[in-house]
Amino acid sequence: VTQRLFTPGPVEIPDRILSALAKRPPHHRSAVFRELYAGLTPRLNTLFATSGRVVVLAASGTGGMDAAVTAFVGEGTGTLTAEAGKFGDRWEKILRSYGHNPHVVRAEWGRAVPPGEIGKALDEHGADVVFLTHSETSTATLHALRALAAEAQRRGVLVVADVVTSLGVHEFRQDDFGVDVAVAGSQKGLMLPPGLALVGLGERALARLESDGVRGPAFYLDLKKASDSATTGDTPYTPAVSLVMALDEAVRMIEELGIEEVWRRHDAVASAVRAGGVAAGLRLFSESPANSVTAFLPPDGVQAKQVVAHLADKHGFVLAGGQDRLKGKIARVGHMGLAYGADDARRVSEALEEAVIDLGGGGERGRAAQAVAASLAEKPCES
Numbered sequence: 001v002t003q004r005l006f007t008p009g010p011v012e013i014p015d016r017i018l019s020a021l022a023k024r025p026p027h028h029r030s031a032v033f034r035e036l037y038a039g040l041t042p043r044l045n046t047l048f049a050t051s052g053r054v055v056v057l058a059a060s061g062t063g064g065m066d067a068a069v070t071a072f073v074g075e076g077t078g079t080l081t082a083e084a085g086k087f088g089d090r091w092e093k094i095l096r097s098y099g100h101n102p103h104v105v106r107a108e109w110g111r112a113v114p115p116g117e118i119g120k121a122l123d124e125h126g127a128d129v130v131f132l133t134h135s136e137t138s139t140a141t142l143h144a145l146r147a148l149a150a151e152a153q154r155r156g157v158l159v160v161a162d163v164v165t166s167l168g169v170h171e172f173r174q175d176d177f178g179v180d181v182a183v184a185g186s187q188k189g190l191m192l193p194p195g196l197a198l199v200g201l202g203e204r205a206l207a208r209l210e211s212d213g214v215r216g217p218a219f220y221l222d223l224k225k226a227s228d229s230a231t232t233g234d235t236p237y238t239p240a241v242s243l244v245m246a247l248d249e250a251v252r253m254i255e256e257l258g259i260e261e262v263w264r265r266h267d268a269v270a271s272a273v274r275a276g277g278v279a280a281g282l283r284l285f286s287e288s289p290a291n292s293v294t295a296f297l298p299p300d301g302v303q304a305k306q307v308v309a310h311l312a313d314k315h316g317f318v319l320a321g322g323q324d325r326l327k328g329k330i331a332r333v334g335h336m337g338l339a340y341g342a343d344d345a346r347r348v349s350e351a352l353e354e355a356v357i358d359l360g361g362g363g364e365r366g367r368a369a370q371a372v373a374a375s376l377a378e379k380p381c382e383s
């Protein structure tokens with residue numbers, strides 16, 4: 001069987017982007033590349049909806065998170081993180097690796113951190129910078145990012161947000177949401193292979209970079225250097241030229257459809273997958289489901305691992321299991337990017353239904369397809 005990725009990153013790459021990746025890369029100090037990168041920068045501003053600057057780093061998403069920490073946190077900087085899963089926890093881990101001791105506001109995995117708790121914690125403990133996660137991929141949970149950021153902005157606290165699985169998936173407008181620093185990666189909603197981190201720097205973040213305030217140690221992942229170079233279409237070191245060319249094509253695809261239509265499409269596909277999976281006898285793990293990925297709990301007597309293996313063996317559909325404390329407990333279906341449509345929602349839901357029946361979890365053939373059709377009738381989406 002040919003494989004199809006339903007993983008929450010990397011995701012299936014549309015043909016147009018694959019073609020861009022196959023092009024002969026120009027030298028990165030050539031006028032051709034400079035023009036490409038300089039031309040991309042304002043379009044990335046539009047994508048992030050920031051009047052600041054978006055820098056592109058040759059790194060995975062975590063490299064962007066690391067860069068954000070060292071650029072805005074130094075000795076004596078008070079930090080607070082919101083943790084409701086593996087990626088919220090990553091902020092704490094990065095901070096600790098640089099010797100910082102953040103105050104952590106936790107929510108049970110599968111729930112979102114309530115904005116009020118951030119406000120309360122900021123009042124009690126204070127902080128100069130908060131670290132948030134928009135779409136928590138490990139639990140398939142969406143956070144109310146705008147409301148979380150507002151709690152920090154109201155108190156003059158700098159806001160850094162992980163938007164790795166929400167950029168190009170969920171409504172996100174950096175400046176309007178009150179996010180000073182937004183970190184994204186290439187292999188999720190931007191539908192590229194892994195290898196790029198994008199960091200959106202709002203006006204306040206840019207001003208902070210210009211000031212001689214405290215910051216941490218950084219050489220390769222120095223956001224100030226990357227941001228200064230970006231103004232002339234340059235990068236401090238050799239960029240991932242082919243990935244930047246592909247990013248140009250990915251942004252064009254989003255522009256052609258319109259960002260709001262891209263968000264709407266993800267909502268339609270995710271809603272159909274949720275409806276299909278529930279009709280197949282699975283339960284939603286998250287109380288606040290994201291449109292990037294759907295996490296399912298199997299019915300009694302069936303193991304999540306068996307479901308994942310069944311879809312891989314029978315259909316070549318690659319799902320993800322749980323991470324860390326959710327290992328073996330959930331099955332995650334990713335549906336980020338424009339390679340996913342109505343057909344995928346139907347096929348993966350039918351495969352889930354077949355798996356549950358074959359594995360002894362009960363149910364009846366046809367319910368999942370019916371539920372998907374009903375969902376798509378309400379929220380339509382092309383294949």
Ligand SMILES: *Cc1c(COP(=O)(O)O)cnc(C)c1O
Pocket residue numbers: 009060061062063087133135136137138162164165185188
């Ligand atoms: C994938 C992901 C990241 C970055 O992970 P990398 O493997 O370093 O690209 C960060 N945050 C979230 C929410 C993610 O899903």
